[in-house]
Amino acid sequence: MELMVLLNALVTRLLFVLHSLIGVWRVTAVKKDPKYWLLALLNLLLCLETGLTLKFKQGRGYKWFSPAIFLYLICIVPSLWLLEIHHGTQYCGNEPGAVQVNVSNQDFNQSRDSSHGSEGTDHHIIQTAKVFVNQLSTICETVWTLALHQTFLLLLVVGRWLLPIGVEITRDQLSQLLLMFVGTAADILEFASETLDIEDVRKNYALINAILAVWTWSMLQFPLDLAVQHIGCKPSAAARRIPSLLLCRYSAELWNIGVSLFIQDGPFFIVRSILMGHFRIFNQMLVFFTAKNILVVTLQLYRLAVITLDFRTSVLQKSRKGEVCCCPCEPYEAHAHAIGRQQNEMKEFVAFPPKEESQAPSEDH
Numbered sequence: 001m002e003l004m005v006l007l008n009a010l011v012t013r014l015l016f017v018l019h020s021l022i023g024v025w026r027v028t029a030v031k032k033d034p035k036y037w038l039l040a041l042l043n044l045l046l047c048l049e050t051g052l053t054l055k056f057k058q059g060r061g062y063k064w065f066s067p068a069i070f071l072y073l074i075c076i077v078p079s080l081w082l083l084e085i086h087h088g089t090q091y092c093g094n095e096p097g098a099v100q101v102n103v104s105n106q107d108f109n110q111s112r113d114s115s116h117g118s119e120g121t122d123h124h125i126i127q128t129a130k131v132f133v134n135q136l137s138t139i140c141e142t143v144w145t146l147a148l149h150q151t152f153l154l155l156l157v158v159g160r161w162l163l164p165i166g167v168e169i170t171r172d173q174l175s176q177l178l179l180m181f182v183g184t185a186a187d188i189l190e191f192a193s194e195t196l197d198i199e200d201v202r203k204n205y206a207l208i209n210a211i212l213a214v215w216t217w218s219m220l221q222f223p224l225d226l227a228v229q230h231i232g233c234k235p236s237a238a239a240r241r242i243p244s245l246l247l248c249r250y251s252a253e254l255w256n257i258g259v260s261l262f263i264q265d266g267p268f269f270i271v272r273s274i275l276m277g278h279f280r281i282f283n284q285m286l287v288f289f290t291a292k293n294i295l296v297v298t299l300q301l302y303r304l305a306v307i308t309l310d311f312r313t314s315v316l317q318k319s320r321k322g323e324v325c326c327c328p329c330e331p332y333e334a335h336a337h338a339i340g341r342q343q344n345e346m347k348e349f350v351a352f353p354p355k356e357e358s359q360a361p362s363e364d365h
Contacts, residue, residue, distance in 0.1 A: 023079030269293035
């Protein structure tokens with residue numbers, strides 16, 4: 001089992017590094033400037049994290065936070081920014097796929113014929129690799145950028161699945177988290193592709209930077225696991241305040257509501273509203289997804305109101321009955337303390353029997 005944990009930890013981080021290097025390669029090819037290879041140095045942070053995780057955590061994850069996912073974001077997001085900004089002045093032909101296939105087949109046949117000489121199999125492999133790279137280079141820049149976006153979000157979900165989990169998160173919680181990530185990734189991809197493909201947006205670099213900033217902000221939810229984990233609280237006087245009790249009891253639900261309002265649907269709605277209200281940009285998909293964001297935000301606010309009112313009602317009912325309100329984690333701790341006290345009392349009872357029983361044999365004599 002430990003070997004599988006080590007293998008999953010290394011393979012997942014290797015996939016992160018390879019994908020980020022592909023992004024750096026595309027930036028260097030598009031900008032035609034070798035200095036952009038310096039972006040590859042960001043992968044050293046991921047290598048450092050790998051070493052520290054293997055040393056101190058034996059490859060397993062941390063509670064509430066995934067450093068590997070966070071560092072992967074740091075490695076790949078700058079490349080996607082540069083590609084999207086450069087993408088603003090690049091346009092594809094009508095049928096790039098046909099040109100790509102013809103050129104690749106011709107180059108491959110030439111490399112195969114030249115490799116039949118005395119240079120052997122190694123030369124054939126090298127020539128085939130060069131043809132493959134040239135074939136990839138002929139793909140349109142917009143297709144490359146969209147493919148990197150898609151594989152980036154897919155790799156986030158698959159990588160989170162492959163990464164070894166810590167002792168604080170269960171398999172059931174991980175499955176719930178992955179299902180949330182799939183829906184979140186689809187919404188984020190739709191936001192980036194749908195808004196950045198608008199021609200009027202491409203002509204405004206301020207809008208491109210604003211959309212990319214909101215897109216980057218929405219990606220920060222992926223390293224966090226708070227959507228499926230409850231925050232533990234201890235039975236203390238400070239923890240018995242109403243806000244603390246509410247956060248303790250509904251921490252996962254409140255985190256999901258906060259993510260929707262302040263990280264994803266809320267910012268997406270603001271950007272789309274600015275596009276339609278200030279810049280007078282309208283299309284069918286933009287209007288539809290704006291309405292969808294409004295509906296999601298309204299439902300999340302309704303959910304927050306329901307949680308707050310139900311909690312307030314339960315607190316008032318318990319206060320009228322004279323009961324002490326506590327977090328879901330507190331009854332378990334109180335029950336454990338009660339069991340401990342009962343066990344101690346039982347031990348004392350066995351060690352020191354009651355006086356009536358100890359005096360009973362003397363009365364028979």
